[in-house]
Amino acid sequence: MKRITTLAGTLAFALTVGFTPVTLIQAQNKGRTEISVKELPKISSNSILGSFNADFSGHNVSSDFLINHLGEWLGTGSDHTYKLLKQNKDELGIKHSVYDHYYKGVKVMDDMILLHEKNGKLTYVNGEIITDINLSPNQQPTSQRIRSIIISDLKPQGKLTISNIEEVITKVSNGRKAVLYHASKVEALSMKPLKAFTYYIDNASGTVVKKNSRMHDADTPSTSTTYYKGDQSITVDSYNGEFRLKDNARNIHTMNGTNLDVDTINGGIINVEEYISPVANYTAVDTKPAVEVHWGMKNAYDYYMTRHNRNSYDGNGAKIDNYYNFDFGGFTGGANAAALDTPLYGGIVCMLYGNGTLFGGLLTLMNPVVGIDVAGHEYSHLIIGRNGLGGLNYESESGAINESIADMLGTAIEFYSGSSPNWTIGEGIPTASFLNPSPSPYMRSMSDPNNVNPGPQPDTYNGTYWASTANPDADNDHGGVHTNSGVGNYWFYLLSQGGSGTNDIGNPFNVTGITIEKAEKIIYRALTNYMTPNTTYMDAYNFTKQAVTDLYGASGNEQQQNVKAWYAVGIGNGILATSEAVRNQDHFNIYPNPVKEGVLTIENDKNNVSVEMYDASGRLIKGAQKLNKGTNKIYINNVQKGIYLLKVTSEGSGISTKKIIVE
Structure with a gap:
């Protein structure tokens, strides 16, 4: 059975029924609370699949209050329940709680509510919800029927493996509305050709209504020769009197995947071989691509460990398996690289790299697909899939953002390595062929996404070269995921390096770069704390703004340049809203904003602090008032409605100017 809902119906978010904490929320607690539910921040809905966000900063709302009234705030009835999935407190002291959404006991795929709080007060709430x-x-169809449906769709040439069946509710966008299905969720894997998907099959009709790809394409010291970057330092392992490409400290293993297959009885990868060298330093021509992979993965591991305190892709030191010289089959052959991540056979997670040829080496389309930014890109896909919030669905805008973040972090890894870093992806991999006698010397350009042959990308949302995101499938690159990623790539480049010009929709821009080191922290934080499976570019705009607020404050230079960079790629108006400039992360909190009752509260944890109030023209409205350490009340009953500036001066922290609205 399916049901079509309109955007207004999907995200009406009126005020109806609620529930109580902690792991299962359903019935409402109507005890005394600090504020009315009607006074809670309004929800901004961003897509027909239910993505939303609400800024709680300055509202002085506890997480307990919202949890007790969550259903009333969201507008869901008693058939809707919410289970606590996880909680954690990050290095900034912000606590994150994630709740899954169930309807009549059945999980609604991709729906989740994310609560973010500091010092017991909510700062931000976002997620996806269909109400x-x-x-x-x-x-449910029988397992035999489901296997038949998948075989008809996937057309495997060899063995097909499918998982157990999970009953879910899934949501599908038809470009105008959200369509809901009571569905069977099944994992499927074919090795020939290599294909891995999560299928959603409508229980009523037996048709495939959605499928998400599980593949994302594209300790002895040693100085060994790579394919693109010359001699580099790696770690190898002593093995039967010789050496192999294995780094035990980082748990990285690079092998020959020419005959790679899956053990269908015991699980795991079989029929792979070691790259053996009689000495620790690999210099042979035929091992250069594999050494490039091994070196690239060493840098990828070190980058995430050093910059983001992440031990391997899962955060728990998981083994990192790489296989070079793999043939993907079909018309792709060896001209590809991919991260494979499937829960089948006990979980198969690895990275696969082709040699650039088709038909067993008879036709060369490109050089080996093994550059450091390519390795970093594929490794980053594994991290994106394990962001703790369900990953990013590999289709349409969320798939483009998935690809873009993999490019961003892959490039960050190349800069971290210090080995001739640049703003192109896969430089040196394209080569002349009968299909393209004059290709660009790289696969993608983050600084100039339009300038790629073949495959130019847009640098503006819905601008030149933007690909249709409707009806995503393998034939249209899952809704243009490798094309529309150019928008995110250009945002990241501008935020890091800066730039000026006029975009495809006629907006002039001028961005001052804040460095790649800051930009990478922003996108990683947005990914791991705020991005849900169907994140759109507008969501990414909102989530990076919140990440900047967490890291650098709501109204500093980093936020200004972030907003300008998004404006440059066609998203947002390039101006910070007044509500974004009310929080100083260091020592004080101002609320409510807007001010409705003539009383402003300032919580301060320092001595020797004073506050002055000015109107928008800079005229002093209220002279300096000393703030005590703790809670202070500022009475502004006689102040007219409008926008005002608070100048907060504190010994040791300087001067902060905050905008407030008086209603």
């Missing part, structure tokens, strides 16, 4: 659901359960 208008009216589905009745349908009998």
Whole structure:
């Protein structure tokens, strides 16, 4: 059974029914609270699949209060329940709580509520939620029927493996509306050709309504020769009197995947071989691509460990397996690289790299697909899939953002390595062929996304070269994921390096770079704390703004340049809203904003602090008032409605200017 809901119905977010904490929320607690539910921040809905956000900074709302009234705030009835998935407190002291959404006991895929709080008060809430659901359960197809449906769609040439069946509610965008299905969720894997998907099959009709790709394309010291970067330092392992490409400290293993297959009985990868050298330093021509992979992965591991305190892709030191010389089959052959991540056979997670040829080496399309930014890109896909919030679905805008973040962090890894870093992806991999006698010397350009042959990308949202995101499937690159990633890539470049010009929709821009070191922290934080599976570019705009607020404050230079960089690629108006300039992360909190009752509260944790109030023209409205350490009340009953500036001066922290609205 399916149900079509409109955007207004999907995210009406009126005020209806609520529930209580902690792991399962359903019934409402109507005890005394510090504020009314009607006074809670309004929800901004961003897509027909239910993405939303709400800024709680300055509202003085506890997480307990919202949890007790969550259903009332969201507008969901008693058939809707919410289970606590996880909680954690990050290095900035911000606590993050994630709740999954269930309808009549069935999980709604990709729906989740994310609560972010500091010192017991909410700062931000976001997630995905479909509130208008009216589905009745349908009998699941048999496993034999499901296998037949998948075989018809996937057309495997060899063995097909499928997982157990999970009953879910899935949501699909038709470009205008969200369509809901009571569905069977199944994992499927074919090795010939290599294909891995999560299938969603409508229980009522037996048709495939959605499928997400599980593949994302593209300790002995040693000085060994790579394919593109010359001699580099790596770590190898002593093995039967010789050496192999294995780094035990980082748990990285690079092998020959020419005959790679899956053990369908015991699970895991089989029929792979070691790259053996009689000496620790690999210099042979035929091992250069594999050494490039091994060196690139060493840098990828070190980058994430050093910059983001992440031990391997799962954060827990998981083994990192790389296989070079793999043939992907079909018309792709060896002209590809991919990260494979499937839960089948106990979980197969690895990175695969081709040699650039088709038909067993008879036709060369490109050089070996093994550059450091390519290795970093594929490794980053594994991290994106394990962001703790369900990853980013590999289709349409969320898939483009998935690809773009992999490029951003892959490039950050190349800069971290210090080995001739640049703002192109896969430089040296394209080569002349009968399909393209004059290709660009790189696969993608982050500084000039339009300037790539073949495959120019847009540098502006919905601008030149933007690919349609409707009806995503393998034939249209899952809705242009490798094309529309150019928008995010250019934002990251501008935020890091700066730039000026006029975009495709006629907006002039001038961005001052804040360095790649700051930009990478922003996108990684947005990914791991705020991005949900169907994140759109508008969501990414909101989530990076919140990440900047967490890291650098709401109204500093970093936020200004972030907003300008998004404006440059066609998203946002390039101006900070007044509500974004109310929080100083260091020592004080101002609320409420807007001010409605003539009383402003300032919580301060320092001595020798004073505050002055000015109107928008700079005229002093209220002279300096000393703030005590703790809670202070500022009475502004006689102040007219409008926008004002608070000048907060504190010994040791300087001067901060904050905008407030008086209503």
